[in-house]
Amino acid sequence: MQITLTQKERLLLEDQKSHEELCIEKYTVYEKQAIDNQLKQICNANCKVERSHLDTINQLLAGNVPDINQNQNQNQNPMQNLSSSQASGINLSDKDMCTDLLMTEKHVSGSYDTAIFEFRDTGARDVLNHIQKEEQKHGEAIFKYMESKGMYNVK
Ligand SMILES: [Fe+2]
Ligand SMILES: [Fe+2]
Numbered sequence: 001m002q003i004t005l006t007q008k009e010r011l012l013l014e015d016q017k018s019h020e021e022l023c024i025e026k027y028t029v030y031e032k033q034a035i036d037n038q039l040k041q042i043c044n045a046n047c048k049v050e051r052s053h054l055d056t057i058n059q060l061l062a063g064n065v066p067d068i069n070q071n072q073n074q075n076q077n078p079m080q081n082l083s084s085s086q087a088s089g090i091n092l093s094d095k096d097m098c099t100d101l102l103m104t105e106k107h108v109s110g111s112y113d114t115a116i117f118e119f120r121d122t123g124a125r126d127v128l129n130h131i132q133k134e135e136q137k138h139g140e141a142i143f144k145y146m147e148s149k150g151m152y153n154v155k
Pocket of ligand 2 (some may be wrong): 047
């Protein structure tokens, strides 16, 4: 379905686009930097979903509301590969990376929630809601990982 975006909708989507790009960068860099293989796998899996989010946001920016049910297999968006020099800036511990990723996912999920309320089209709202749900799943994967490693104290 084709929609015409308001200026506000476009600005909100541009913000989400930059968030998704940053998520892809973080997961790519942290996958390389992580010591633990399980954390590398979480970064890899979440990164694939972030690429599909970026693809979806780009479709919305083009005025095209994708069908969320058909959108599952569109993960092959070839983002630029980060050079190894970009991955060697700051060396964070696995726990620091997890804390940063969890903080990032919380923020991104919150900004989707805010954006959804500004959209006129129900289909576009549903697409953004679907992405937000996946951001919460990313947060859950990181949370559970941290909890299992004693990195996250819930008591
Ligand atoms: Fe995302
Ligand atoms: Fe995410």
